[in-house]
Amino acid sequence: MDAASDLLRLLGDETRLRLLRLLAQESLNVSELTAILGVAQSGVSRHLGLLKDAGLVREQRTGTFSWYRLDDSLVDANGPHAGLWAWLTAKFGTPTAATKADDVRLAEVRRVRREEFRDHGGDGQENKQLVPGRSWAAWSRALGLLLPPLEVADLGCGEGYLTIEAARWAKRVIAVDRSADVLARAKDLARRRGVKNITWKRGDLQKSPIDAASVDLVLLSQALHHADEPRAALTEAHRILRPGGRVLLLDLRAHKEAWVTSTLGDRWLGFDEKSLEKLLSDTGFTSAVVRVGASRAGDPFAVLIAAGTKRAPKETKGR
Numbered sequence: 001m002d003a004a005s006d007l008l009r010l011l012g013d014e015t016r017l018r019l020l021r022l023l024a025q026e027s028l029n030v031s032e033l034t035a036i037l038g039v040a041q042s043g044v045s046r047h048l049g050l051l052k053d054a055g056l057v058r059e060q061r062t063g064t065f066s067w068y069r070l071d072d073s074l075v076d077a078n079g080p081h082a083g084l085w086a087w088l089t090a091k092f093g094t095p096t097a098a099t100k101a102d103d104v105r106l107a108e109v110r111r112v113r114r115e116e117f118r119d120h121g122g123d124g125q126e127n128k129q130l131v132p133g134r135s136w137a138a139w140s141r142a143l144g145l146l147l148p149p150l151e152v153a154d155l156g157c158g159e160g161y162l163t164i165e166a167a168r169w170a171k172r173v174i175a176v177d178r179s180a181d182v183l184a185r186a187k188d189l190a191r192r193r194g195v196k197n198i199t200w201k202r203g204d205l206q207k208s209p210i211d212a213a214s215v216d217l218v219l220l221s222q223a224l225h226h227a228d229e230p231r232a233a234l235t236e237a238h239r240i241l242r243p244g245g246r247v248l249l250l251d252l253r254a255h256k257e258a259w260v261t262s263t264l265g266d267r268w269l270g271f272d273e274k275s276l277e278k279l280l281s282d283t284g285f286t287s288a289v290v291r292v293g294a295s296r297a298g299d300p301f302a303v304l305i306a307a308g309t310k311r312a313p314k315e316t317k318g319r
Contacts, residue, residue: 010056164190
């Protein structure tokens with residue numbers, strides 16, 4: 001009875017149930033689980049430790065990574081937890097807002113893994129060519145080397161991953177987010193990676209703490225659908241750009257997944273191409289370009305990429 005009571009108490013936590021549900025689909029490491037669950041890494045590690053001590057989860061070390069998967073005893077049809085696992089599996093089949101968000105983020109983890117390009121070429125397995133070291137991250141950094149040393153503003157920077165990538169080629173980056181906790185994590189990440197040309201500021205997309213006409217490029221990556229007023233956010237981007245400067249956006253294409261408003265804090269269910277192009281034009285940007293940047297069959301979320309230019313003043317005659 002004591003063992004049963006301890007086990008049921010252990011499973012009386014939503015985060016631990018979400019962990020089990022994810023590990024039933026994929027072996028994952030702590031960093032991936034942290035990104036999927038939106039829980040601090042220390043919390044994920046603590047929950048995994050408890051599940052491991054209970055014999056429900058197994059840890060496997062590969063190189064510098066620890067991978068977690070369900071213990072065989074939990075999923076064995078003839079094992080001691082067979083009845084419990086059958087009941088949990090049935091419950092896991094009923095989607096909730098939290099599990100839908102988990103699935104979206106798990107799909108993103110899988111996409112990132114695929115795009116590391118460990119294999120390349122050929123339709124058949126026999127024709128695949130091993131290409132060591134090829135990755136989208138490396139290519140994005142290489143393309144960054146072609147850019148001049150711009151002064152960049154990253155509005156709605158979140159935990160700073162894009163900020164740090166931009167800092168590799170930018171003269172400096174001003175990163176703005178309204179969450180003090182998120183900024184603290186971003187600063188810590190930059191410190192650990194030795195990146196020093198970033199200025200971190202707390203502020204809102206619609207009223208950033210950046211001087212007018214002071215940057216060459218404004219980045220808005222998956223931030224516009226969190227803005228109360230997207231038009232105001234783009235107007236603010238226009239204000240802080242120098243004449244001839246550009247705005248670069250990545251955001252969700254219009255979708256119908258209403259659960260993201262309560263679970264992920266989204267204010268808008270994405271944007272269609274025409275409305276986003278009109279927003280750019282209405283807020284003073286010229287040469288607006290809007291395209292689908294990424295999409296996948298069966299995935300309700302596609303990404304739009306867009307860019308616009310702040311008009312430069314006409315040159316004076318005789319110059």
